[in-house]
Amino acid sequence: MIQARRGEILSLVHQHGELPVSELSKLLGVSEVTVRSDLQVLAGAGQLRRTRGGARLPLDVRGEAPLEETRHRHADAKRRIGRAAAALVQDDETVFLDVGSSTTEVARALSPTLRNVTVVTPGLNIALELERLPNLRVIVTGGTLRPLQHSLVSPYALEILRHIHADRLFLGCNGVDAVQGITNANHEEAEVKRAMVSQSRQVVVVADPSKLGVVSRAHIAPANRVTTLITARHATGPPADLLAMISDVQVV
Known part of the structure; x- marks a missing residue:
């Protein structure tokens, strides 16, 4: 269930480009605390970027390494x-x-x-x-x-x-x-x-x-x-x- 919810979060962020925690909470029918916890895990895995109050698509802006x-x-x-x-x-x-x-x-x-x-x-x-x-x-x-x-x-x-x-x-x-x-x-x-x-x-x-x-x-x-x-x-x-x-x- 947790994996499915996080997959849905990724899908929603990819559809909209950026979404606030409050909107994700409404769309998923879960608390904002749960959404923030999921976003922390997904951001740690590099699958999205946290913003002030939400999440957005990741952009790899790191310089090239040898x-x-x-x-x-x-x-x-x-x-x-x-x-x-x-x-x-x-x-x-x-x-x-x-x-x-x-x-x-x-x-x-x-x-x-x-x-x-x-x-x-x-x-x-x-x-x-x-x-x-x-x-x-x-x-x-x-x-x-x-x-x-x-x-x-x-x-x-x-x-x-x-x-x-x-x-x-x-x-x-x-x-x-x-x-x-x-x-x-x-x-x-x-x-x-x-x-x-x-x-x-x-x-x-x-x-x-x-x-x-x-x-x-x-x-x-x-x-x-x-x-x-x-x-x-x-x-x-x-x-x-x-x-x-x-x-x-x-x-x-």
């Missing part, structure tokens, strides 16, 4: 997510493997028994991770280096992506929101991510729970473009509106 730093955040969750995502790759597939700490865990978890798999990546560190798998063909997109994420962006990264069609994309991001979709902190990287989305049959988003319900600066894709969302266990669980929007949500 990959070497972000890989230590939610490390166990990211390893579980990476293993679950890597298990989806089958022989004879072509896959896009995006940049980021969660997608790096996907690379580390790919099976050495895979055959005739082509991995296309804009991530230099991911390409190096895949050197241990001699049966994989690895294509690096090329482009201009962004040192923080070891990623390759415009102008040349987009050119090669236009010529490749992938069975699936493993997409990293900074925010997953039912209304605002999949978002990223950096506009240049988001441009490359959008190109991979457009060239992929399936889109698999890998995101630890801190990304759920968060909206960042640059739009990548609407939530209904996501085939599968792989996330990790968390006290509040994925927001109800995300569960309604994405048919395949895996919590590992």
Whole structure:
């Protein structure tokens, strides 16, 4: 019952953008004390932002952190997510493997028994991770280096992506929101991510729970473009509106 109520709170805030505690109390038929307690939990999980007397949609305004730093955040969750995502790759597939700490865990978890798999990546560190798998063909997109994420962006990264069609994309991001979709902190990287989305049959988003319900600066894709969302266990669980929007949500 508590989880359902908190899911309804998230849904209402996403519908209206911002709501006061008094209005949430009336809509849900519970006391304002109960609403404030729920908002405290949801805000602590990064799924909404507290305001003076209410709550609003979260906006991720944090500056970018180096990959070497972000890989230590939610490390166990990211390893579980990476293993679950890597298990989806089958022989004879072509896959896009995006940049980021969660997608790096996907690379580390790919099976050495895979055959005739082509991995296309804009991530230099991911390409190096895949050197241990001699049966994989690895294509690096090329482009201009962004040192923080070891990623390759415009102008040349987009050119090669236009010529490749992938069975699936493993997409990293900074925010997953039912209304605002999949978002990223950096506009240049988001441009490359959008190109991979457009060239992929399936889109698999890998995101630890801190990304759920968060909206960042640059739009990548609407939530209904996501085939599968792989996330990790968390006290509040994925927001109800995300569960309604994405048919395949895996919590590992």
